[in-house]
Amino acid sequence: MTDRYASFVQSAAGRALVKRLGLPDPPRLRRHHPGDPLLAGPALLGASTGGRLAEPVAKILTAAGVELADPAAPAEWAQDAPPARSHGDTPQRYGALLFDATGITDSTELRQLYDFFHPQARAVLPSGRVIVLGTPPQECPTPREATAQRALEGLVRSIGKEFGRGTTAQLVYVTRDASDAGTRTSLESTLRFLLSGRSAYVSGQVIRVGGGAASVPADWDRPLDGQVVLVTGAARGIGAALAKVLARDGAQVVALDIPAAGDALAAVANDIGGTAVQLDLTAPDAPTRLAEHLASRHGRVDVVVHNAGITRDKTLGRMDADRWDQVIDVNLSSQERINDVLLERELIPAGGRIISVSSIAGIAGNRGQTNYATSKAGVIGLVDSLAPALRERGISVNAVAPGFIETRLTARIPLVVREAGRRMNSLAQGGLPVDVAETIGWLAWPASGAVSGNVVRVCGQSLLGA
Numbered sequence: 057m058t059d060r061y062a063s064f065v066q067s068a069a070g071r072a073l074v075k076r077l078g079l080p081d082p083p084r085l086r087r088h089h090p091g092d093p094l095l096a097g098p099a100l101l102g103a104s105t106g107g108r109l110a111e112p113v114a115k116i117l118t119a120a121g122v123e124l125a126d127p128a129a130p131a132e133w134a135q136d137a138p139p140a141r142s143h144g145d146t147p148q149r150y151g152a153l154l155f156d157a158t159g160i161t162d163s164t165e166l167r168q169l170y171d172f173f174h175p176q177a178r179a180v181l182p183s184g185r186v187i188v189l190g191t192p193p194q195e196c197p198t199p200r201e202a203t204a205q206r207a208l209e210g211l212v213r214s215i216g217k218e219f220g221r222g223t224t225a226q227l228v229y230v231t232r233d234a235s236d237a238g239t240r241t242s243l244e245s246t247l248r249f250l251l252s253g254r255s256a257y258v259s260g261q262v263i264r265v266g267g268g269a270a271s272v273p274a275d276w277d278r279p280l281d282g283q284v285v286l287v288t289g290a291a292r293g294i295g296a297a298l299a300k301v302l303a304r305d306g307a308q309v310v311a312l313d314i315p316a317a318g319d320a321l322a323a324v325a326n327d328i329g330g331t332a333v334q335l336d337l338t339a340p341d342a343p344t345r346l347a348e349h350l351a352s353r354h355g356r357v358d359v360v361v362h363n364a365g366i367t368r369d370k371t372l373g374r375m376d377a378d379r380w381d382q383v384i385d386v387n388l389s390s391q392e393r394i395n396d397v398l399l400e401r402e403l404i405p406a407g408g409r410i411i412s413v414s415s416i417a418g419i420a421g422n423r424g425q426t427n428y429a430t431s432k433a434g435v436i437g438l439v440d441s442l443a444p445a446l447r448e449r450g451i452s453v454n455a456v457a458p459g460f461i462e463t464r465l466t467a468r469i470p471l472v473v474r475e476a477g478r479r480m481n482s483l484a485q486g487g488l489p490v491d492v493a494e495t496i497g498w499l500a501w502p503a504s505g506a507v508s509g510n511v512v513r514v515c516g517q518s519l520l521g522a
C-alpha cells in the first residue's frame with residue numbers, strides 16, 4: 057500500500073534522476089491537520105466586470121483567516137481585509153488564485169480569465185489552489201451567457217493539468233439567487249474544504265452549490281459536532297479512515313461491518329469512541345435491524361455514509377451469475393433498501409445527509425468490472441433521482457467517486473497495471489483513504505446542506521472517464 061516510487065522521487069537522488077530522465081514527478085501533497093491555516097500563502101481574488109460573488113467570497117476568506125492579496129480590489133469588498141505584505145522586489149507567491157467569473161455573459165468576455173490568470177500562472181505556491189466561480193449554465197437567462205459559463209470547465213480542467221506541483225483547480229457553480237443564508241453558508245463550507253489540505257486529491261471538479269438549508273458550525277475545526285453518523289464498511293480501508301476523520305470532526309460514529317470483520321470493526325470503534333454494529337447489509341432483515349438499532353440508541357441518524365463495497369472481477373463472458381448478483385446487491389440494492397426504511401421511519405431528520413461511495417469505474421467503465429461499474433453507475437443514478445426528491449425534506453444526497461486509492465483492494469492489482477493506474481492522473485500518484493474521507497466529511501457538514509446532487513471525484517483528476 058506504499059508508493060515506493062513517490063518516496064524515492066522525493067529524495068535528493070530521486071529528484072536528480074527524475075529531472076534527467078523526464079520521469080513522472082509526484083509532488084508531496086499538502087494534507088489537513090487540525091489547526092492548520094487554510095492556505096500556505098495569501099489568496100489573490102479577481103472578479104469579472106459585474107461579478108456577483110467577489111464581495112461574499114472576500115468576506116468568507118477574511119473570516120477564515122486568509123490573507124487577501126488583491127491590490128486592485130475595489131475598496132468596498134476588500135476593506136475589512138488587510139492587504140498582503142509588500143515583499144519589495146520579491147515577486148509575490150500565492151496560496152490560491154480565485155476568480156469570480158459570474159459577470160461573464162458572452163464568449164468575447166472570456167478574455168477576462170486570460171487577463172487574470174496569465175500573469176499569475178507561475179506565481180502559485182506548491183499545493184496551491186485555483187477556484188473559478190460561475191453561474192450554472194442552465195440558470196443563465198441567455199444562450200450566450202450559458203455558453204460562456206459552460207466554457208469555464210475547459211479552463212479549469214486544463215489548469216488542473218498544467219500548473220503542477222500539487223496545485224488543484226475546481227469550478228464552483230453557485231446558484232443565481234445566492235442571497236439565501238443556506239447557499240452562502242454552503243459556499244463558505246465548500247471554499248473552506250477546497251482551499252484546505254482536506255481536498256488534496258480532488259482536482260478538475262465541477263461543484264454545484266445552491267438551494268437548501270445549512271447551518272454555520274460553532275467551531276469550523278469541529279464541523280460535525282453532535283452529529284450521529286453511520287458508516288458502512290468501517291472495519292478497514294476507506295471506511296476506517298472515514299470513521300476516524302468524522303470522529304475527529306466531532307461526530308458520534310456508528311461503525312458497521314460484517315460479523316466476520318468484528319475484531320477489526322471493534323478496534324476502529326474503540327479507537328474513536330464510537331459504537332460498532334455487526335451486520336451483513338445483504339441480509340433480508342438488515343434494514344429493519346439497523347433502523348431499530350439507530351432508533352433505540354440515538355433516536356435518529358443525521359448522516360448515512362454508504363461506503364461498504366465489494367468487487368468480484370471477471371470479463372462478462374466468464375462471469376457467473378453469483379458474481380453479478382453479489383456486487384449489485386452489496387454496492388447498490390442494499391443502499392436502496394436501507395434508504396427506504398430509514399426514510400420511511402423518518403429516522404433521517406431535516407438537515408440530514410445521504411452520501412454514497414461510487415467509483416470512477418462507474419463513470420469510465422472498466423474491463424473485467426461490468427458488475428462493479430454497473431453498480432457504481434447506479435449509485436450515481438441514485439444521487440440524480442433521490443437528491444431532487446428529498447430536497448423538500450431538507451435532506452441532501454451526494455456521492456464521491458474515488459479513483460486510484462492506496463488500499464488493500466488496489467495493492468492486489470498486478471504491478472504494471474497498478475503503476476499505470478497510480479500515475480494516470482494530474483497529481484501522478486494514488487490517493488489515500490483519508491482523501492476520500494475528508495471529501496465525504498465536507499459533504500456531511502451541517503454547513504454543506506446546500507450542496508446536493510453532486511458526484512465529486514476524488515481521483516487526482518484521473519484521465520479515466522475525464
Ligand code: NAD
Pocket residue numbers: 288289290291292293294295312313314317335336337338363364365366386413414415416457458459460461462463464465466
Ligand atoms: P475494502 O474492501 O477495504 O473495505 C470494504 C468494507 O466493506 C470491508 O470492511 C467489508 O467487510 C465491508 N463489506 C463488504 N460487504 C459488506 C456487507 N455485505 N455488509 C457490511 N459490510 C460489508 O474496500 P475500500 O477500498 O476501503 O473501498 C471502500 C469503498 O470505496 C467501496 O465502496 C469501494 O467500491 C469504493 N472504491 C474504492 C476504491 C479504491 O481504490 N480502493 C476506488 C473506487 C471506489
